Amino acid sequence: MVTKEMIKSKIDRVQNEYLELLYKIIKAFTVSEPKASRLVKNRIKEGSTDWQIFIDTTYGSLAENPIERAEQGSYEERGNIQ
Numbered sequence: 001m002v003t004k005e006m007i008k009s010k011i012d013r014v015q016n017e018y019l020e021l022l023y024k025i026i027k028a029f030t031v032s033e034p035k036a037s038r039l040v041k042n043r044i045k046e047g048s049t050d051w052q053i054f055i056d057t058t059y060g061s062l063a064e065n066p067i068e069r070a071e072q073g074s075y076e077e078r079g080n081i082q
Contacts, residue, residue: 028061 014022
C-alpha cells in the first residue's frame with residue numbers, strides 16, 4: 001500500500017520541468033476528493049464496477065484546463081477507394 005510519506009519522499013526527486021504537471025495532478029485529486037469519496041462509497045454499495053468508480057472520481061478533473069481539439073488541417077487528396 002502506498003502511503004503519503006512514500007509519495008512525499010519521491011517528490012523531492014521529481015525533475016523541475018515536471019513540477020507544474022505534478023502540481024496540477026495533485027490539485028485535481030484534492031479538489032474533487034470529498035465528492036469523489038461520496039461517489040465511490042455509493043458506487044461500492046451499489047456493487048458498481050471499477051470503471052464506473054473511475055469515471056465518478058475523475059469526472060470534471062480537467063474543468064480548469066479543458067481538452068480542446070485543434071483545427072483539422074488540410075491533407076492531400078488521393079484517389080478514391082472502390
